[in-house]
Amino acid sequence: MRRTIPLALTFIVGLYPILAFFVPDVRIAHANDWLDEALVIVAAFALPLGTVNVIMTNTSKLKKKARGWQYSIVLLAGLAIMAIYGLIGGTGVDPKFQWMFVNMVSPLQSTMFALLSFYVASAAYRAFRARNVEATILLIAAIIVMMGRIPFGDMITGGRMTPLSEWIMSIPNAAAQRGIIIGAALGAASMSIRIILGIETTYLGSGKD
């Protein structure tokens, strides 16, 4: 029963939108609208689930005094403070919540992201080598695209770098991206069919408590 009901539910809610897409009937469309509405609500449950997971993982780390447990204190304190102000004043235009976001969360995350330029420069120097033909092509393309993304490129080459960079992005890159997107979509579709038909059941867990 613990497996049959979820499998039956998955089959129904998985198959119904496909049916609604292909069958132009008002009654089917209405029920599908209700399903869409329910999906927004169900999706919202992912957030508290994620929060509980973060709390459980970090409290367990604290109890075990695992490596870096001090960071868990900072994380849990940050979570609690933001949650308290968010719950009391709302996450909208409440000055305290927004102040903390703009002055604490935002600079911290921006700093983390800004560090990338240092690592990219260091990694490019150490790892980006013209070891073979493929690597050389990649290297030349990367330099052209990087030059095309900055005004210097056009200044040096008399305006040729941007069109060349755009050509690389629009033709070879777009072709490769298209292949990846189509491949991923086919993979997602086949996985969805497997889940709807109950062939793929890993999402149900191991079955052990």
Next chain:
Amino acid sequence: MNAKKLLNVDRRVIYLLVAIGALIPIIRPIGLPTVPTEPVWKLFNKIEELGPDDAVIISFDYGPSSEPELNPMAQAILRHCFARRVKVLVMALFPLGGVNMAIDQLDGIADEFEGLEYGVDYVNLGYKDGAQAAMKRMDISIQALFPTDVNGDPVDDMPVMTGARNYDDISVVISLATGIIGEYWVNLVNAQFGVPVAVGCTAVSAPKYYAYLRAGQMMSMLGGLKGGSEYEKLLVDKYDFARELYEEPDVKARSAMAGMDVQSIVHMIIIFFIIFGNAMYFLMKKQEKEEKER
């Protein structure tokens, strides 16, 4: 010259050079020229065609990590829409701070324009979870998905919503996106409902959007800081208020055009290191070969 030694240069030297390269243009801006590209002026021209009877959706689908790249873009697009008096529906579908980015940007930009009224000319609908489900729902009714605005006030009585019931009333959706939400707008809202979609994305995620752009599923793309600077350039060239505004030190310092100075120098440093690293690599190979032969 010992190439092997140079190849193993202390990484702190590289960090220092990058830091200097980033700091110099901040202290002393260079003001490098910007030339707008086709994907950017397509969105600019689209908004130029719109007026007070039209409505656009601007979805803040990014968090603080992408703020330096996407904030200037958001500011330029909002300024353009407000200058044209286009009705703006702002929302956020990105969970990690999208709504806060929207509040921060919208309030600041709206204050620059006299006579703009919240609820009449623009509204912040706040955050909604379940990106794809939310997008699908808006085809039936935007108001049903967002019954209240970001402050919790009902949107029923807001005049801005009367002309924006569902996608039929939306002239263009602009998603400022990091991650996959921009793709959802393209492959769901454009593909299924036919709404023109433009995506402003970080430079690192721009390559994947070229496939959609080439396929015509996206009407425009603003890629990274460069896309933002190109949009600013178009705005500055067209509108006197924008030319004056982007000359103000505070606005200028935070603009994408100023950011391009930093990006240019850092890109040049990275390119130099790639070329220098390869030169040293081949020199090292040559030196090793010569040593073996001896």
